[in-house]
C-alpha cells in the first residue's frame with residue numbers, strides 16, 4: 001500500500017470524523033460533540049498549536065495523527081506531543097502508522113522542534129511499532145481532575 005501523508009484540510013472533515021469516531025470506540029471513550037467540533041476547528045486554525053496529519057492510500061483517508069506543539073522549560077524550541085494516532089482497522093499493518101510517525105519526525109527535524117513524544121498504555125500492542133523508534137522513557141503519568 002502506497003501511503004502519502006499530508007496536512008488536514010477543511011474538506012477532510014467527514015473522513016476525519018469517521019476515523020475519530022472509530023478511534024474513540026476503540027478506546028471505549030466518549031468525547032462530547034462540541035469537543036470534537038472544537039478540536040477540528042483548532043486543527044484548521046493556523047494560529048492554533050494543534051495540527052493533524054492524514055495518511056492517504058488508494059485515494060482514501062486511512063489514518064490520522066493529531067499533535068500539539070507546546071513550550072518546555074528545558075528547551076528553547078517547542079516540544080511536539082503526538083496525542084492521537086489511529087489507522088482504519090481495515091488498512092492496518094501496511095505501514096500507515098509508521099508513515100505518520102516518520103512524517104512528524106521529519107517535520108520536527110525540519111522545523112527545529114526539540115522533541116517528539118507520546119504516551120501509550122503499557123499493554124498496547126502498538127508498542128511493537130513504537131519500540132522501533134525509541135525505547136520507552138519509563139516515565140509514569142499521573143492525572144488529576146481539577
Ligand SMILES: CC(C)(COP(=O)(O)OP(=O)(O)OC[C@H]1O[C@@H](n2cnc3c(N)ncnc32)[C@H](O)[C@@H]1OP(=O)(O)O)[C@@H](O)C(=O)NCCC(=O)NCCS
Nearest residue numbers: 085086087092093094095096097098119120125126128129
Ligand atoms: C497503532 C496503529 C496506529 C498502527 O497503525 P498501522 O498502520 O497498523 O501501523 P504499521 O502498519 O505502520 O505498523 C504495524 C506494526 O506495528 C505493530 N502493531 C501496531 N499495532 C498493533 C496491534 N494492534 N497489534 C499488533 N501489532 C501492532 C506491529 O509490529 C506491526 O507490524 P506487523 O504488521 O508486521 O505485525 C494502529 O494499530 C491503530 O490505530 N491502533 C488503534 C489505536 C491506537 O492504539 N492508537 C495509539 C494510541 S497510543
